[in-house]
Amino acid sequence: MPTDPASAPARALPDGRPAADVLAELRALRESDAPTRGGRTFAYVYDAGLDGLDELAAEAYTAFATVNGLDPTVFPSVARLENDLVAAVAALLGAPGAQGTFTSGGTESILLAVKTARDHARSVRGVTDPQLVMPSTAHAAFHKAAAYLGVETVVVPVDPATFRADADAVAAALTDRTVLVVASAPSYAHGVIDPVAEIAAAAAEAGVLCHVDACIGGWILPYLRRAGREVPPFDLSVPGVTSLSVDLHKYAYADKGASVVLYRDAELRRHQYFAHAGWPGYPVVNPTVQGTKSGGLLAQAWAVLQHVGEEGYTALAGRVAEASDRLLAGLRATGGVRVLGEPAAGLVAFTVLGEGGGEGVAGAPDLSLLLHLADEMRALGWYLQPQLSFDGLPPNLHLTLTPATVGRVDALLDDLAAALAKARGLPPATVDPGLAELAAGLDPQTLGPEEVAAVLAFAGLGGGAGLPGRTAPVLVLLDALPQALKERLLAEFIGSVFHV
Helix, strand or coil, X not given: CCCCHHHCCCCCCCCCCCHHHHHHHHHHHHCCCCCCCCCCECCCCCCCCCCCHHHHHHHHHHHHXXXXXXXXXXXXXXXXXXXXHHHHHHHHHCXXXXXXXXXXXXXXXXHHHHHHHXXXXXXXXXXXXXXXXXXXXXXXXXXXXHHHHCXXXXXXXXXXXXXXXXXXXXXXXXXXXXXXEEEECCCCCCCCCCCHHHHHHHHXXXXXXXXXXXXXXXXXXXXXXXXXXXXXCXXXXXXXXXXXXXXXXXXXXXXXXXXXXXXXXXXXXXXHCEEECCCCCCCEEECCCCCCCECHHHHHHHHHHHHHHHHHHHXXXXXXXXXXXXXXXXXXXXXXXXXXXXXCCCEEEEEEEECCCCCCCEXXXXXXXXXXXXXXXXXXXXECEEECCECCECCEEEEECCHHHHHHHHXXXXXXXXXXXXXXXXXXXXXXXXXXXXXXXXXXCCCCHHHHHHHHHHCCCCCCCCCCCCCHHHHXXXXXXXXXXXXXXXXXXXXXXXXX
């Protein structure tokens, strides 16, 4: 019998389209994105500026795209490539016997390190109510891992002048429930290196594991040292450091996502693995959170490292250092600009100071001015990442420098001076006092959909339309909200972006 059209399932897709049309639409979609090459986007992207590197990565990915990394006994090439990559990381950052795993990115590497520490402490020390001790500047991925894994976070304030972790304060926070201590090399927010040796020593004395988040610095810091820069010890050669994460899709210039989590020995690494034989299917053993995964990301990372090589990475690190030197000198020579801390590995954060009058206070960080500056720079084709105030630490603009930015520094500084002058002439971005008072009394756990929608609409984030053209009014409001409400609204906003 013919099928009743009314009862037929809804069409999920159109009839097949020509490949050329599909690719043309994808290319058109990319036109609204920030550029990932050319040195004008100072967050999220890492551009080596090397001709042919993107093409090499793409071809390597394509060659292994259909290979399933789930089972290296079926696809032995996966084991060979991963062993090569981990060996390279261990040689650069490790100690004799260091073992590791290739992951999809820093977040997965960090999550696995936290799982390993939790399970190790439960097995060896009988800890059932685990705590994770970390400085306030540790990456949010540690909070995410703790939330996923049922680990309590203990956050220790950092030095407000240097933005580095306070090793004595970290040591004082250790208890018999601590399963892991964290240090950053460098921290993302300010680009400064924590006192790793002191923190690791305190952890070792307490019999606690210590993880160094070197997702950003792990690959570039050793090559900066080889290029003649002074870099303090931070890796597995430091006594007391038991694990470390390094992202190859950052300063190794592989495509995203490619990372390695490295452990002092195989005995520690085994706590990372998940194995299960209690079902009727194939015996399962997963080194990472993912089971099935394409071998393409592994292959492209391997290919990029093999192609660039030792001398190539040393030269690229030197270019980043050159860009950093020129940028820092220019920022420090710009009136009303203050560089935060002592940047060590290609990351720079700076704030801008008010001149008095309006909402600003002379000589103090001026949030409204800072956010106006970010908007003005974006209008000129530069993306500088706004970071809001936190726990007494000032709001700032974050820049990630890459080799491709070397030739852009002078243009950036010129545009920055012009944009700052224009931003100073704009009316302050302020928070409506009534809204601030209302927000202070809201319970984010009990807000209903209509209330959330109303707050988002007031902030200019409603209707799934994405961010407005100028973000200063939105971010100044976000900065003023209590943390729990801020997090609820951020989650709701992202939910409005990803909707059907």
